[in-house]
Amino acid sequence: MQSFWSRAGKARRWRAFAPLAVLIVLCILIAIANPNFIEPRNLIRVANSAAVPLTLAMGMTFIILLGSIDLSVEGAMSVAAMVLVLLATNDSNANNYGWFAVVAAIAASTVMGLASGFLQTTLRIPSFMATLGVWFIGLGFSVYMLGGSAVRLMDENIRALALSRFLGFPLAVWIALAAFAVAIVIQYHTRIGRHIMAIGGGEDVAELSGINLRRVRIMAFGLAGFFFGVAGVLAAAQLGQSNAVIADGRLFAAVTAVVVGGTALTGGEGGVLNTLVGVLIVTVLANGMILLGISPYIQQTVQGLMIIAAVALSLDRFNLKIVK
Amino acid sequence: MSDRASIAHFGQINRRTLMMGAGAGLAVAAMPKRLWAQGAPTLVTSIRSLSNPYHAVWKTGAEAYAASVGLEHVTLVSEGNSEKGIADIKAMLAKTGGNMVLNSDPNDTPDARPIVEACKSAGASVVTQWNKPADLHPRDFNPNYVSHIEFDGIASGKQIAEILFKAIGGSGGIIALGGLISTTAAIERKKGLDEALAANPNIKLLDFQVANWKSTEAFDLTSNLLTRFGDDIKGVWAANDDMGTGALEALRAEGLAGKVPIVGIDGIKTAVDAVRTGEFACTITSDPFWQGGMGLSIGYNAHMKKFDPATQPPEHREFYGKVVSITKDNVEEYYKNNIDSKPTMDWNDLWGRVTGAIRA
Numbered sequence: 139m140q141s142f143w144s145r146a147g148k149a150r151r152w153r154a155f156a157p158l159a160v161l162i163v164l165c166i167l168i169a170i171a172n173p174n175f176i177e178p179r180n181l182i183r184v185a186n187s188a189a190v191p192l193t194l195a196m197g198m199t200f201i202i203l204l205g206s207i208d209l210s211v212e213g214a215m216s217v218a219a220m221v222l223v224l225l226a227t228n229d230s231n232a233n234n235y236g237w238f239a240v241v242a243a244i245a246a247s248t249v250m251g252l253a254s255g256f257l258q259t260t261l262r263i264p265s266f267m268a269t270l271g272v273w274f275i276g277l278g279f280s281v282y283m284l285g286g287s288a289v290r291l292m293d294e295n296i297r298a299l300a301l302s303r304f305l306g307f308p309l310a311v312w313i314a315l316a317a318f319a320v321a322i323v324i325q326y327h328t329r330i331g332r333h334i335m336a337i338g339g340g341e342d343v344a345e346l347s348g349i350n351l352r353r354v355r356i357m358a359f360g361l362a363g364f365f366f367g368v369a370g371v372l373a374a375a376q377l378g379q380s381n382a383v384i385a386d387g388r389l390f391a392a393v394t395a396v397v398v399g400g401t402a403l404t405g406g407e408g409g410v411l412n413t414l415v416g417v418l419i420v421t422v423l424a425n426g427m428i429l430l431g432i433s434p435y436i437q438q439t440v441q442g443l444m445i446i447a448a449v450a451l452s453l454d455r456f457n458l459k460i461v462k
Numbered sequence: 463m464s465d466r467a468s469i470a471h472f473g474q475i476n477r478r479t480l481m482m483g484a485g486a487g488l489a490v491a492a493m494p495k496r497l498w499a500q501g502a503p504t505l506v507t508s509i510r511s512l513s514n515p516y517h518a519v520w521k522t523g524a525e526a527y528a529a530s531v532g533l534e535h536v537t538l539v540s541e542g543n544s545e546k547g548i549a550d551i552k553a554m555l556a557k558t559g560g561n562m563v564l565n566s567d568p569n570d571t572p573d574a575r576p577i578v579e580a581c582k583s584a585g586a587s588v589v590t591q592w593n594k595p596a597d598l599h600p601r602d603f604n605p606n607y608v609s610h611i612e613f614d615g616i617a618s619g620k621q622i623a624e625i626l627f628k629a630i631g632g633s634g635g636i637i638a639l640g641g642l643i644s645t646t647a648a649i650e651r652k653k654g655l656d657e658a659l660a661a662n663p664n665i666k667l668l669d670f671q672v673a674n675w676k677s678t679e680a681f682d683l684t685s686n687l688l689t690r691f692g693d694d695i696k697g698v699w700a701a702n703d704d705m706g707t708g709a710l711e712a713l714r715a716e717g718l719a720g721k722v723p724i725v726g727i728d729g730i731k732t733a734v735d736a737v738r739t740g741e742f743a744c745t746i747t748s749d750p751f752w753q754g755g756m757g758l759s760i761g762y763n764a765h766m767k768k769f770d771p772a773t774q775p776p777e778h779r780e781f782y783g784k785v786v787s788i789t790k791d792n793v794e795e796y797y798k799n800n801i802d803s804k805p806t807m808d809w810n811d812l813w814g815r816v817t818g819a820i821r822a
Contacts, residue, residue: 172690180689186715187682229731277513286511286518288704288732301715308715377677378711379732382513386676428686434672435643 157400157415160447164419168426175429182307188421189314190373192414194392195399196321197251197365199413200358202396203325205338205405206265208362210254211392213276214247215385218370220280221246223380226293230284236295244367250276251363255356269359273389281382288381291374299375310372317368321410324361334358338405394445395420419444503587503765504558505758508538508551508566508577515730516750517567523754524565527809530755531762540569548576560584563765565757568593571646574610582606587765589757593646600779604772608764611757612820613748614782615647619654619701622725622744624662625789626697629723629743633664634696637687639709641675641701648675651701651727668694673705680708688716698724703733703745710741729788731801737793746787751805752815753783759809769812777819784815 169175194211201208224231225239235242250272257268291297299309325331333354336344345351369388374380399416401408423444427437507524509517521537528535536554540547547569554562564586568574574594581588582603591611600607626636638655641648652670659667668691673680680700688695698713700706706726713719720741726733729747736742764771771779788796799805808814 174689177689183685183689187685229735281511281513284513286513286521287515288707288730290732290735300711373678376711376715377681377708378714379677379707381515383676384678386678387674424682425686425689428669428671428683429690431669431690434640434670 154400157398157412157419161415161419161422164422164426168422168429172426172429175426178306180425180429182311184418184421184425185311186308187425188417189308189310190369190376191388191391191395191421192314192417193317193365193369193372194388195395195413195417196317196410197362197369198392198396199321199401199408199410200325200334201265201362202393202401202403203334203338203405203408204355204358205341206258206355207393207403208251208254208269208359209266209389210250210269210272210276210363211366211389212385213273213280214250214363214366215370215373215388216280216382217250217276218243218247218367219374219380219384220283220382222296222371222374223289223291224283226291226296228289228292230287230289234293236293239293240296240371243371244364247367247370248360248363251366252356252360254363255359258359259352259355265359277382284380284382286382288379290379296371296375297378299372300378310376313368313372317365318410318414321365325410330354330357330361335406335409338407340406391420394441397449398445501561502533503762504554504562505533505535505762506538506551506554506558506562506564507535507754507758508540508547508564508568510540510542510547510567510569512537512539516728520567520750520754522804523751523756523807524758525754526751526804526807527755527758530809533762535758542569544569544573548573548580551577552580555580555584555586558586560586562586563758563761564588565591565754565761567591567753571595574598578603578607587761589761591753591757600771601776605764605770608761608771609778610780610820611753611783612781613785614817615650616654616657617782618727618746618785619651620658621654621785621787622727622746623655623658623699625744625787626699626723626725627658627662627665629725630665630696632662635666635668635691635694636697636699637668637684637691637695638670638699639680639683639701639705640670640672641705643672648672648701655699673700673708675702675704677704677708677711680705681712684709684712685715688712688718695722697722697743700724700726702726703728703730706742706745707732707736710736713741729786734788734793734797734801737788737790738797740790744787744789746785748783749786751800752807755807755809756812756815760812763812777816778813780820781816782818782820784817 174180198208222239222243225233225235225242227234254269254272257263258265302309304312333349336349337351337354373384395416396413397403398419399408399412401412423441427440505528507521509520512518525535538550538554551564564581566577566588568577568590571593572595574590575598578588578598587606587608589609594610600610640652659665669687671683673683698709700709703726706724710719710724713722723743724741725743726745729745733742733745737745763769
């Protein structure tokens with residue numbers, strides 16, 4: 139009996155590193171097939187295309203740790219990008235508020251996050267539905283404000299987030315890393331971080347031990363909104379424009395990255411470090427498939443297989459009582 | 463308790479409610495005939511969404527036409543939902559008693575049939591654009607189904623490819639970004655590219671990738687392709703402008719904007735600007751402003767019996783429209799007429815942009 143438990147423990151510890159192992163194997167395989175992969179120029183590109191997904195996935199991680207889901211990613215990002223582009227120098231109106239536009243953009247999407255949290259806790263709407271609603275509200279709002287067209291971002295300072303570099307990496311990468319650092323601090327060194335883990339692990343137990351569920355939920359969704367806002371700013375800076383559908387497909391990418399990194403959809407297990415690995419797996423895979431010249435017709439299939447494999451590896455699924 | 467009571471009685475009707483309901487129903491039923499039967503038709507535009515520049519311009523064209531003939535205009539948006547698209551049209555047919563002219567970009571190919579059938583039985587006039595099943599023909603629904611308009615994707619894909627080849631000096635490697643693989647436009651435009659490549663053996667297609675019509679995906683793809691092929695990339699062929707602008711930003715991040723020409727399709731403002739700065743070699747457009755206005759104009763003229771659809775030649779019933787190409791040579795003029803101001807269009811020139819009957 140003793141040996142069985144220690145073996146199970148070892149297996150669990152091994153599984154925690156499975157996503158990292160997958161990432162390393164993936165990198166080695168791609169590098170063997172095409173040595174261009176490890177060229178510094180390419181690694182910088184990988185980092186650059188990971189910047190937006192990483193920032194988004196940081197926010198999503200906290201929500202999934204809670205055992206909830208936030209579907210408002212695309213709406214929140216699109217509102218942030220819309221606010222940014224309409225307040226900064228652009229080709230559609232005469233505004234020119236510079237960095238204030240960035241602050242306003244992030245604030246707008248944070249408010250949307252707080253609203254999601256508020257809707258759930260006050261009206262007792264499941265996060266799935268509440269955030270779905272917020273997604274469409276946000277999207278509709280930015281369609282209305284942008285009049286359906288793409289508006290160009292012409293503020294040189296904000297464009298510099300994507301175009302200028304520090305130590306070889308575009309500033310967007312450094313901002314994504316800063317977002318990552320903030321997420322680490324929140325998860326491991328603050329009370330809210332510990333409370334989120336506790337609620338994800340067992341909501342009733344957490345409540346009995348005196349955690350204010352309502353406050354933690356609202357704050358967690360606000361936090362997620364904050365990260366989505368930063369991602370929206372980075373995306374608009376990268377593309378040099380903003381349209382209502384700037385965030386198309388980002389929801390799927392963010393959830394995939396979090397889950398592939400080994401954070402359980404049931405909540406309370408995993409964290410932002412896992413998510414970093416998950417984002418890198420997804421980005422390296424996409425980069426690698428293009429470097430290897432894999433037909434676009436089968437790339438999606440490979441990505442799907444990858445997700446299933448990563449999730450199967452990273453969780454001790456055979457001990458789960460229920461699979462839903 | 464009161465909740466439960468009201469639920470239990472839900473559906474029960476007393477005599478007064480019944481009378482009032484019936485009265486209101488009769489009044490509504492009586493209204494449309496009297497109000498609309500002899501009146502001018504309502505112009506109706508049915509499009510997919512207002513969140514893309516293409517359909518936004520389409521709507522401006524429709525409104526410009528409606529203003530030019532002084533008629534009421536209604537825009538229906540399907541939001542990519544076929545059921546909603548069809549249901550909205552049926553609701554409008556009921557509201558106008560069939561006295562309406564519909565210009566529709568059906569959300570999906572099969573949608574065209576129920577839309578046309580509903581218009582036929584209500585007596586409305588309809589013009590469809592882009593999507594219809596191959597076996598659905600305007601001539602089978604005389605006089606209600608007036609015309610169907612498409613743009614030849616093969617010709618467009620080929621035309622921009624040839625302009626790109628010329629821009630890079632007739633030889634070298636290019637990369638190509640395709641649209642969502644399951645859409646007709648994506649398949650046709652790629653076919654056009656293939657034809658142009660076959661005719662130009664000195665041009666090498668380094669890689670063809672799919673960016674699903676989106677600039678974000680094109681951005682990532684182009685950065686990755688730059689790693690794989692580096693300086694071998696002399697030009698970028700994009701199946702639409704949105705992907706082209708994504709590619710442009712990826713080139714800009716590497717300091718290559720303007721050095722590697724891009725071509726696209728749609729004529730969106732960002733692409734037209736890029737043609738002006740020399741970063742795009744060309745973009746071509748089906749001219750959604752024309753599509754929005756002319757679709758209504760053709761339908762309205764038929765509805766008012768200015769011409770009889772049944773006597774029109776086949777190339778007026780199912781035709782390819784002419785695309786407008788925007789290159790360095792004409793970009794300033796195009797900008798002045800179409801972007802700085804609303805274009806002026808001769809809405810009575812119904813068949814001026816017919817380039818031929820649609821291939822069977």
